[in-house]
Amino acid sequence: MSATVRSSPLALTVLALLVYKPLHPYGIQRLIRQWGKDQVVNVGQRASLYRTIERLYAAELITVQQTERDQLYPERTVYEITDVGRAAAREWLAEMLAAPRQEFPEFPAALSNVLMFSPLEALDVLERRAAAVAATLAEIDENLVAQAKLPRVSMLEAEYLRVVTEAELSWLRGVVGQLRSGELSWSQEGVQDIADGP
Structure with a gap:
């Protein structure tokens, strides 16, 4: 059934x-x-x-x-x-x-289309996301401390979320830093050339 x-x-x-x-x-x-x-x-x-x-x-x-x-x-x-x-x-x-399942979360889908933005626009939205992810990480940490007396097995999903959230924040900060320094950049003309193909 x-x-x-x-x-x-x-x-x-x-x-x-x-x-x-x-x-x-x-x-x-x-x-x-x-x-x-x-x-x-x-x-x-x-x-x-x-x-x-x-x-x-x-x-x-x-x-x-x-x-x-x-x-x-x-x-x-x-x-x-x-x-x-x-x-x-x-x-x-x-x-x-x-079994890992192929999931399609919206953030990677949005990243795959970030070329629609200029580097400055991308910097702005990714800085906002980094601030939101940092706040989420702080909240997860607070919850872990508040529930520290519970058996660890009941907190495994929170531990996993913490590791994943911390990794995302680290990655975001790296990309934001590269956008800010100009190490990561693109132009709309260059994007158009890619779209037009060889």
Whole structure:
């Protein structure tokens, strides 16, 4: 049955949380944020969480354990993982950990078109990105310090994000320095010559 649902970071995270205990969607979203998983899983749109839960339910990877009725809250459906869901989660986890996937993030795509800008324009936007990445790195460091008492295994994704963010910042600072010094430069005429070909 797991073949009918495509794996995704959010689907894996929902299944992983349900391995620990049955939860309703709000509880899932709260735990994702509380455990810092929102740094690696997009739960900004509640609708995407509900769609993911619907897909997992339709594929019988999760099932309804109960419906909670409380005067203080609207009716809440509590989900639990099925044996098929547990097997799918383990399969997805192994695949995501072992096999690098060709992903297409927007920053490298934008870099591939930076020739549309002049070197001065590129310098400006990359300086702004470097400042934003530096702020992100500081935030990751704060979170790591605040959660230092947790077992290391629960912080591996934060460690990974820190290393990747630090590497990006180092690279950005190098490119910014080369743009500032003129070591990295281009002209629109030169770009046009490349576009026109031999």
